[in-house]
Amino acid sequence: MHLPLLSLPTLAAVASAARFTLHIPANPLVNPASLPPSTHATLQASGPPLTARLTRSNSFVFTNVSAGSYFATIHCRDYAFEPLRIDVSIEEAVEGSGDKKEVVRAWQTFLGNEWENKGESRGEGGNGVLVEARPVGEKRFYQERQGFSPLSFLKNPMILMALFSMVLIFGMPYLMDNMDPETKAEFEEMQKKSPLSSGAANPAQQLQNFDLASWMAGKTDSNPASRGQSPAPQSKRKG
Amino acid sequence: MRLHAASTLALAALLAPARAIFEDDAYHIDFHHALIGLPKRGINFQKPYAASKASLLYAVSHEGAIGAINPRDGELVWRQIASSGLNATGLLRTGEDQDTVVSALGNHVAAWSAADGRIVWETSVDGATVEDLELLEQEDGITNSDAKDVLTLLSDQGLKRLDGKTGREKWTFQDTSGDTPLQISTSPTTVYYIALHTQLLGGAKLRVTSLSPITGKKIDQYTLSSEGEIQAPEHVLFAGANTAAPLLAWTDKSNKVLKINIIGTKGVSTFNAPTKDAVEKIVLHAPSRVNSLVHFLVEYHTATAHSAEVFHVDLKKGAISKAYSLPELKGQGAFTTTSSDANVYFTRITTEEVIVVSSVSHGILGRWPVKRISTLAGAYPIHGASEVVMKGGSASAVRSAVLFSNGQWVLIRNGEIAWSRPEFLSRSVSAVWAGLPEEEALAHELEVEGHQDVLTAYIHRVNRHIRDLKHFPTWVKNIPNRVLGSLVGKASDSLENIQNDNFGFHKFVVLATAAGQLAALDVGSQGKQIWHVDLAQLAPETVFEAPTLKAYRGYIEIKDSASQKSLYINSTTGGLLSSGDIKTQLSIEPKGQTLISFDLVDGDLKGFLGADISTQPIWSFTPPNGEKITGYTARPTKDPVASIGRVLGDRRVLYKYLNPNLVLVTAVLESTRTASFYLLDSASGQLLHAISHEGVDVSRPMPSTISENWLSYSVVIDSHSDASSRGYQLVVAELFESPLPDDRGPLRASSNSSTVQPSAASGDVTKPFVMSQTYQIPELISHMTVTQTKQGITSRELLVTCPDSNSIIGIPRHVIDPRRPIGRDPTSQEQSEGLTKYMPFIPFDPKWHLNHKYEVAGVKEVITSESGLESTSLVLAHGFDVFGTRVAPSFAFDVLGKGFNKIQMLLTVAALFVGVLFAAPLVGRKQINGMWTMPS
Incomplete structure (x- = not known):
């Protein structure tokens, strides 16, 4: 990977000013060559931020950065990038040698946390160090329209319940017809035993015709078939 | 550490459901003029790379932007806007068969990839500006096919040759004579450096120095006497042309004689101007x-x-x-x-025709x-x-x-206007919403009726209705078309048509540029220009520097700081109105009442009785400790509030502190990096609340806004402060009458309170109870405003402009609710209010971006207006780009969206009808049978 930074001239060299490069590595999320040209990085500390635009080699070149602790952000239309903390300091390369050099250190940083709370290192070194700028996700601007789809309609539990009961109502007679005689007999036996089917053949009708008044009066009818019949036939029978 | 990232992502998920733009609405309900500003001389058709079939249009603008435009449709391919901004010297050179363009803006020289606008190399010079820039086309008579080297002329650091591939300096020619550097010109073998040698006794001489392109050493030097014709660099008309014979041309002050020298020779040819x-x-x-x-x-x-x-x-x-x-x-x-x-x-391009001649x-x-x-x-x-x-x-x-004099950049293809770019809008300084003419006319008629006695008002109304009847036949005729149009889904047709504006989306916005140009755009139909006037032509005697606009019914008032006189413009047609025409309508002041106006005078905020600020102030506000007022924001005059209280989860009510005269004053103290915000009552001048922030970068923008009973502002934390966090902060404060629910505070007992003297009436206790919360945000905010709707029922959205990402973001109100519980999960009652747990960081969800894929650069102001629908607010951003859209903060609850399938609905109704037709005889038969047959 060639560094455009190394070839960059500084027409006026300023003492104790670091230069470094934020580089977007090749990653599975986005092809860095497809990023829009408005993509840029800012270094914020105090006053107006330093800005670097995206170069052809997918990097942002900062020159003349004075010592300090910077909050680096990459602004891109299509992708979000992780925020970085970049510290530039002037340190003696060897203790006591008096030979001072710029040192650049970069970490992940977490917004909404203390500034001292640093994450993984993203690059460290002297002048011209390469700092990794990683994309974290694509920006999705649009909302999906909730159109009508038959599948979502079927997912509705009410519809599912209705469909199930439909299957039972229409499917049961067919099932009964298709049973072999032995199973059918067995099934009917079971139905007879079940408490619902005691007495009348149709429990629903039985329930509908339930004679509340006579039941409350404690009448124990020996002829359950006549229960719930309209009074007229009864009187007829009496008469 | 991963945990933090995870929690941030979780928070982002938690903040959903976000109201975002639908994909099929994007590019339809909104519009964006991506501008580059008024292009300078030297617009260029150039192929972006040698093998390219089509060429692009390259231009550098007076506003300091470089742009590549597709000549086919006028769309912006790429642009780069200089941070130095306006009035920088801007130069752009494109070389043939090259894949870069080289620009110089101020002291910054950069080569850009011609196809996609990425930077190839850049270099900047401290303390100098680039006077001229040339590409070295040929060297020793051989054309450079590779990256061509760049020659830069600096204001006081001589001439430099930069490598075309890397920008590295090859040689420098230092000019120590103290002459004014003018231009560079190249011939195939020599580089010429032209400077203006000022003489003591007036006039100036042109000094031409020839240099070797390889070493940068001086070969020769000669001076041309201009005989006192050249007084200033502007008198030199031309120097250059990369031809075999570069030219140097100048003229005298009265433009009568033209003098031309072939650079490298000493002869001067003189020609007289052809006209008298x-x-x-x-x-x-x-x-x-x-x-x-x-x-x-x-x-x-x-x-x-x-x-x-x-x-x-x-x-x-x-x-x-x-x-x-x-x-x-x-x-x-x-x-x-x-x-x-x-x-x-x-x-030759004139207003009538285009003529091509050979040289x-x-x-x-x-x-x-x-x-x-x-x-x-x-x-x-x-x-x-x-x-x-x-x-x-x-x-x-x-x-x-072609750039036209009214600021339109136009492509004329064989006499036809292929496209036009309204580049003059890049200088807009003020914008207002103007209502549609029909609406205003009706309102005026109704007002007339209101002021008459019953009988004449009745006659007037009947007359008006009879007059309206003439529109009836066309309306009836249009019904089938409209019904068909809405069914087949040609929504764009109804968008274009202002006459069919059922929802009030078509509102004019009038923009004024610094140069005094006025344009009206229809926000509802993709920013279509309705009219455009040049105030310099309408009122030649007035000078415009920064006009401000004010909208009244049917007309617009233009005021400028440079002149005291106001101009009035008809908002429908753009015609000039004399002040006599509108005197009758100027009765905005209610009778029997006096307005109190306030303004920043000599660094203090002062209130005055009436609109005249020359009288004695009735109140004055000076911030303490020598702080300097940097700005103030007032609550909008039209700010309807639907509910006077906030209903809590337990059905009790917190009463909002609703004062129409709220003003938020921003004051800074640079020495201690303090930013203070003072909430004033503009009627009485009383201080209601004060907030102070330490360790703030006071040189950065501190936007603020007030709406309803809440205010918001944003500050940037300075790195030199000892604050534990860094970055950008957004503060939201909400004002209540009392901290207790179901309590109206001191206002409970008084049936009558005065806004002029709230303090004297019941002591200091009329001050609001303020709840505030601070959030970390990922970006700088340069401007903020709030959406507006007709009745204020729809929840509001805070619209913030982020200049770094060129976006406008609508933050939902419930996200920045100062009542979010801190350090604990919300109780079930709080959950029913829609409150979530306080998180210090608000990530800007991409779904909140109003501008989605557009990049809205250089926004100075965002203005909002109600539409005809309660759910929807119209938004317009201007400053450099112009961007307009509409937002529905609580979803479009009162209008059917595009997702509603009208054909499907009709089919369902038809199917049900058919079903009824089939079932009706069956049911009828069954009912009859039920009545006539005995149950077995």
Whole structure:
């Protein structure tokens, strides 16, 4: 990977000013060559931020950065990038040698946390160090329209319940017809035993015709078939 | 550490459901003019790389932006806007068969990838500005096919040659003579450096130094006496043309004589201007290609007409001779030069026609009448560039990108206007919403009725209804079309039509530029320009620096700081109104009441009785500790509030502190990095609340806004402060009458309270109870405002402008609710209010971006307005780009969206109807059977 930074001239060299490069590595999320040209990085500390635009080699070149602790952000239309903390300091390369050099250190940083709370290192070194700028996700601007789809309609539990009961109502007679005689007999036996089917053949009708008044009066009818019949036939029978 | 990232992501998920733009609404309900500003001379058609089939239009603007435009449709391919901004010297050079363009803005020289606008190399010079920039086309007579080297002329650091691939310096020629550097010019073998040598006794001499392109050493030097004609650098018309014979041309102060020198020789040819009228401007056009014929054109402009002369250079003799002249035409026009192989063609563009001539003879090769369009009414071409297609000795096609005098950048293709870019809007300084004329007329009629007695009002109304009847037949005729249109889903048709504006989305916005141009755009139909006027033509005696607009019913008032007089413009047509016409309508002041106005006077905020600020102030606010007021925001005059309280989860009510006279004053103290925000009552001048922030970067923008009973502002934390966190903060404060629910505080007992003296009435206790929360945000905010709806029922959205990401973001109100519980999960009652747990960081969800894929650059102000629908608010951003959209903060609850399938609904109804037809006999038979047959 060639560094455009190394070839960059500084027409006026300023003492104790670091230069470094934020580089977007090749990653599975986005092809860095497809990023829009408005993509840029800012270094914020105090006053107006330093800005670097995206170069052809997918990097942002900062020159003349004075010592300090910077909050680096990459602004891109299509992708979000992780925020970085970049510290530039002037340190003696060897203790006591008096030979001072710029040192650049970069970490992940977490917004909404203390500034001292640093994450993984993203690059460290002297002048011209390469700092990794990683994309974290694509920006999705649009909302999906909730159109009508038959599948979502079927997912509705009410519809599912209705469909199930439909299957039972229409499917049961067919099932009964298709049973072999032995199973059918067995099934009917079971139905007879079940408490619902005691007495009348149709429990629903039985329930509908339930004679509340006579039941409350404690009448124990020996002829359950006549229960719930309209009074007229009864009187007829009496008469 | 991963945990933090995870929690941030979880928070982002938690903040959903976000209201976002639907994909099928994007690019339909919104519009964006991606501008580059008024292009400077030297617009260029150039292929972005050698093998490219089509060329792009490259231009640098007066606003300091470089842009590449697709000549086919006028769409922006890429642009880069200089951070230094306005009035920087801007130069752009494009080399043939190169994949880079080189620019110089201020002290910054950069090479950009011509196809996609990425930076190739850049370099900046401290303490100097770049005066001139040239590409070294040839070296020792051989054309550079690789990246061509760049020559830069700096204001006080001499001439530098930079490597075309890397930007590294190759050599420097230091000029120590103290002359004013003017220009660079190159010939195939030599580099010429032209400087202006000022003499003591007035006038100046031109000093031409020839340099070796390889070493940068001086070869020769000579001076040309200008005989006192050149007083300032502006008098030199032209220097350069990368031809075999570079030219140097200048004129005298009265533009009567034109003097031309072939650089490298000492002879000066003198030509007189062809017209007797005073020549206002002379422009020289020469081909820029090395192998072109050495012909050039000189353009003369008088106040009423323009003409041109074509000259040929005889290289052997070193003589310049006039070849032919193009006739004088009334009105203004522009000339462009096109070179194709060695041939040079000149295109003359006037308001009526486009004419192509060859540089060799005056025969017309092609002529096309220009079809006029309304946006170019009254404007004339200033400068441009052309591409000519030659076929069999005549021009078969020509396209010219021309800047017109009203700021429209237009492409004329064979006489047809292919596209126009409203570049003048990039200088807009003020914008207001103006209602549609019909609406205003009706409101006026109703007002007339309101002021009459019952009988005349009744007659007036009947008359009005009879008059309205004439629209009835057309309305009936349109019904089938409208029904069909809405069914088939041609929603765009109804968008275009202002007459069919059922939802009040079509609102005019009137923009004023610094130069005094006024334009009205229809926000509902993709920002279509309704009218455009130049105030300098309407009112020539007034000067405009920064006009401010104010909208009244049917007209707009324009005020400028430079002149005290106000101008009035009809908001429907853009016509000038005399102040007599509108005197009758100027009764905004309610009778029997006096307005209190306030303004920043001598660093203090002062309140005055009436609109006159020359009287004695009735109150004055000076911030303590020597703080300086940097700005103030008032609650909008039209800010309807639907509910006077906030209903809590337990059905109790927190009463909002609703004061129409709230003003938020921002004050800073630079020495201690303190930013203070003072909430004032503008009627009484009373201080209601004060907040102070330490460790703030006071040089950065601190936008603020007030709406309803809440206020918001944003600050940037300075790195030199000892704050534990860094970055950008957003503060939201909400005002209540009392901290207790179901309590109206001191106002409970008083049936009558005074806004002028709230304090005297019941002590200091009328001060609001303020709840506030601070959030970390990922970006700088440069401007903030709040959405507006008709009745204020719809929840509001805080619209923030983020200049770093060129976006406008709508933050939902419930996200920045200061009542979010801190350090604990919300109780079930709080959950029912929609409150979530406080998180210090608010990530800007991409779904909140109103501008989605657009990049809205340089926004200075965002204005909002109600639409006809309660759910929807109209938004317009201006400053450099112009962007308009509409937002529905609580979803579009009162209008059917595009997702509603009308055909499906009709089919369902039809199917049900068919079903009923089938079932009706069945049911009928069953009912009859049930009645007539005995149950078995």
